[in-house]
Amino acid sequence: MLRQIEGSRAVAEAVALCRPRVVSAYPISPQTHIIEGVGSLVKSGRLKPCEFINVESEFAAMSVSIGAAATGARAYTATSGPGLLDMAEAVFNASGLGLPIVMTVANRAVGAPINIGNDHSDAMALRDSGWIQLFAETNQHAVDLHIQAFRLAERLSVPVMVCMDGFILTHSVERVEIPTQEQVDRYLRPFAPQQVLDPAAPVSIGAMVGPEAFTEVRYLAHARLLEALVCIPELAAEFERVVGRPSGGLVSAYRSEDAETIVVALGSVVGTVKDVVDQMREEGLKIGVVAVTTFRPFPEQALGQALEGAHRVVVIEKAFAVGGRGVLGAQVDALVSDRGTKTYTVVAGLGGRSIPEASLRRVLGEAIRGELGAMSFLDLDRVVVDRELARMAEDPRRAPSTARVPRDVRENAARIV
Amino acid sequence: MTEQTSSYCQVGSFAVGNRLVDPHLRTVQSDRLRPNALTSGHRACQGCGEALGARFVLDAAMAATDRQLIVVNATGCLEVFSTPYPETAWQVAWMHSLFGNTAAVATGVAAALKVRGDTATRVIAQAGDGGTVDIGFGCLSGMFERNDDVLFVCYDNQAYMNTGVQRSASTPAAARTATTEARGREPGNAFGQGKNLPALAVAHEIPYVATASVAYLHDLEAKVGRAMELHGARYLHVLVPCPLGWGAASRDTIRLARLACETGLFPLFEAAHGEILSATPIRHREPVEAYLRPQRRFAHLFADPPRTDDIARIQAIADRNIGRFDLLGERAGKGSR
Structure with missing residues (x-):
């Protein structure tokens, strides 16, 4: 049914259609509306049977999910930013x-300084945790990815993170087509776990493995995760047959077939980039965009093919490796630099800063003209940064002042679009 | 042939499952068909109190639940010595996730059972003192507060034995550990610190809290049995001597567990919904010195010159417990036996 609905509420509805049996969550902005929604559906009796458990931390939320899944229950939780880091140890444990387990990550910045706005620092910090990571471009996409996520997780016995941009998606109201229960039931059958805790057939789960076998165990986890690269397109095709809408997959290309310049990005910024691509196409520039829907496992082949023929690739990232390069950018560079394709990493949208079309047009123009650096920060306030760098140079022991920078930025606020 | 005298109480207490008593009064452990939830062949040290405690508790719980039991285990000695892949010493559905999340994992297990209408299968979470009073306390307190249907058992050997005997919040005052060395003006663990987890559990007003000792098997099994008759959050704190960490002889595990109770340092009691119901009276009161002397972790107290001041402070802790729980039955008007 087509509905005008908030992203969080739409995801809650989609999750409920998947009939999770245990939901545990700890509230954190901007994930709150999702778990309020699921909680409400449980309280009202629309989602039953389901145990909804208000826990004392994200670490507990993931741990409850671990216990429930090991006992054969379909388990779901959701978190954001610092919450994902709070549960990090259990996140690795769940995949191991x-x-x-399926988890929504309403992507949020990670402090200090504390910031509840959107970026991808949280998901990137746990990119090597052995989970499948899917990134939603729109709220429709988020709904569809959640339904596919349960199927995917249970097919491979691997947990899945569905990442959706905090506030930008979670708090936007837009038109979303929610599948019917009948459609979802046809696509997603009841959970048939491969191994459960059962007194009638007792097993010991979670044994200690030493160096004699740990490498092999990790290799097998890697091989299992790579199977998702085959599985995801199949499940996306089946989703289209059942629900009647293409959604999901590994990568998604837009006007990139003959493009000399291709933008690569994750999540909701792809929508903005598409508008910019349309504008620049009208000006005669050969430009397109490829959205990476599946970030883990990394779709090397699919992305490599999608970027074939490009002269340059501009990666727009809402996270970066502090002291290193971009995260997605480094992987894209490793993929295409052999072909002589030039890559640029543009760090943008940190801590909820908006990514205006004008700024994107400016950096893309610079990339096309060969004026862009290999790594740059969109709309970085150079005046403020240079002033602070000069102060730090005077006293090398002094850390950047988190108190002064926001004040200086406010003074220069007029210059930020 | 020499003649031996035989007594009813073979070790001077009621510790063993005595085969002379009526079958229905015997312990689960005395039954040759006991479940052996933790069976032989594991890698615990000789005289390990925790291995003994875990088998006592889980066998009693399996007997009480017709073996419909799932166990969640924290990281620690008990997990490491029982499940070096591909071996396992468990004869019960068993899971290990992490060090600090055992109570929450057990909550998830209980929720999964509840949601599918399985009321027969029961859940036990178990951890050492580190996994209970320190790193596991957040999840444990949450499980208590929500009154989730889990019995949490702490096997308290009073330090991080698995990692080489470092101090926990359950390490007693003056005890030497690798991080509270027996040197300086205040040797060993500081006085006035530490967490009293049974008291904290009582403060959560959960349906059942008890302390038990591997030295008092009948008492321990009865408490497990009562816990399994109830639903909601329940807590059992079992003192389990560690020969390695305490610097004690392997043969002294039961003796030390008993002395901890007889000195008053480890009171045995039961509580329900925030109220203390009963405490087990001390039958033969011993001075704390009798408990401290056989343990190398307290050896510095008996060096030359001895730390009579510290011994007196420990005696004061025991005396306070005896008064608080009326362990000599003075308020009940019975007096010491």
């Missing part, structure tokens, strides 16, 4: 134990 092969438990098909």
Whole structure:
């Protein structure tokens, strides 16, 4: 049914259609509306049977999910930013134990300084945790990815993170087509776990493995995750047959077939980039965009093919490796630099800063003219940064002042679009 | 042939499952068909109190639940010595996730059972003192507060034995550990610190809290049995001597567990919904010195010159417990036996 609905509420509806049996969550902005929504559906009796558990931390939320999944229940939780880091140890444990938990990550910045706005620092910090990571471009996409995520997780016995941009998606109201229960039931059958805690057939789960076998165990986890690269397109095709809408997959290309310049990005910024691509196409520039829907496992082949023929690739990232390069950018560079394709990393949208079309047009123009650096920060206030760098140069022991920078930025606020 | 005298109480207490008593009064452990939830062949040290405690508790719980039991285990000695892949010493559905999340994992197990209408299968979470009073306390307190249907058992050996005997918030005052060395003006662990987890559990007003000792098997099994008759959050704190960490002889595990109770340092009690119901009276009161002397972790107290001041402070802790729980039955008007 087509509805005008908030992203969080739409995801809650989609999750409920997947009939999770145990939902545990700890509230954190901007994930709150999702778990309020699921909680409400449980309280009203629309989602039943389901145990909705208000826990004392994200670490507990993931741990409850671990226990529930190991006992054969379909388990779901959601978190954001610092919450994802709070549960980090359990996130690795869930994938190591092969438990098909589905978790929404309403992407949020990670402090200090504390910031509840959107970026991808949270998901990137846990990119190597052994989970499948899917990134939603729109709220429709988020709904569809959640339904596919449960199927995918249970097919492979691997947990899945569905990443959706905090506030930008979670708090926007837009038109979303929610599948029917009948459609979802046809696509997603009841959870049939491969191994459960059962007194009638007792097993020991979570044994200690030493150096004699740990490498092999990790290799097998890697091989299992790579199977998702085959599985995801199949499940996306089946989703289209059942629900009647293409959604999901590994990568998604827009006007990139003959493009000399291709933008690569994750999540909701792809929508803005598409508008910019349309504008620049009208000006005669050969430009397109490729959205990476599946970030883990990394779709090397699919992305490599999508970027074939490009002269340059501009990666727009809402996270970066502090002291290193971009995260997605480094992987894209490793993929295409052999072909002589030039790559640029543009760090943008940190801590909820908007990514205006004009700024994107400016950096893309610079890239096309060969004026852009290999790594740059969109709309960085150079005046403020240079002033602080000069102060730090005077006293090398002094850290950047988190108190002064926001004040200086406010003074220069007029110059930020 | 020499003649031996035989007594009813073979070790001077009621510790063993005595085969002379009526079958229905015998312990689960005395039954040759006991479940052996933790079976032989594991890698615990000789005289390990925790291995003994875990088998006592889980066998009693399996007997009480017709073996419909799932166990969640924290990281620690008990997990490491029982499940070096591909071996396992468990004869019960068993899971290990992490060090600090055992109570929450057990909550998830209980929720999964509840949601599918399985009321027969029961859940036990178990951890050492580190996994209970320190790193596991957040999840444990949450499980208590929500009154989730889990019995949490702490096997308290009073330090991080698995990692080489470092101090925990359950390490007693004056005890030497690798991070509270027996040197300086205040040797060993500081006085006035530490967490009293049974008291904290009582403060959560959960349906059942008890302390038990591997030295008092009948008492321990009865408490497990009562816990399994109830639903909601329950807590059992079992003192389990560690020969390695305490610097004690392997043969002294039961003796030390008993002395901890007889000195008053480890009171045995039961509580329900925030109220203390009963405490087990001390039968033969011993001075704390009798408990401290056989343990190398307290050896500095008996060096030359001895730390009579510290011994007196420990005696004061025991005396306070005896008064608080009326362990000599003075308020009940019975007096010491």
